[in-house]
Amino acid sequence: MRELVRRTGRRYSAGHDRPLGGYLVSMTGFGAYTAAWATAVRRRGRPLPDRPLPWDVALTSVATFRLSRLLSKASVTSPLRAPFTRYVGPQGPAELHEEAEGGRGTVGELVTCPFCTGVWVVSSLTAGQLLWPRATRTAMGALTALAGADALHLAYGALVSRTTGDD
16 A cells, blocks of 8 residues: 555656645645534534625635735744745745745645635634634734735835836
8 A cells, every 4th residue: 555655646746746645634634623613613503604695705805815924924924934944035025935844845835825824714714703703703804904904005105116216
């Protein structure tokens, strides 16, 4: 069985370093995390909505975007990523470019990828909406306001650059 797994990994990777085992561990962890939330929701006896409300989908989308970027790219959260990554340089306003570090590559990829982190964030926010809807919506509203403020900062910076000729 081990040899079959190794052969499959070699064939799949086509000579590239692809940590399939790490990805499998990550998927298993996510499955366990999601199952734990689902169990908590079930035990609390909270009914599931028939369908998500459009407002909740929009709020969750923007909050997930902002929180996943905050966790995976922001300078201020770099201590959380440092054990698994290596600093490369700045990447956009108040964001960093980091690369996964050696044997911790799978976790490093997860914590520096806003798309990957977003899966965990949206799962957490969805569970929070089911378990603690008022507190979660308040936090999501704050994250959405932060995303709006970020957009305004970027728009203002672009406007100033255009009017002063600073490109």
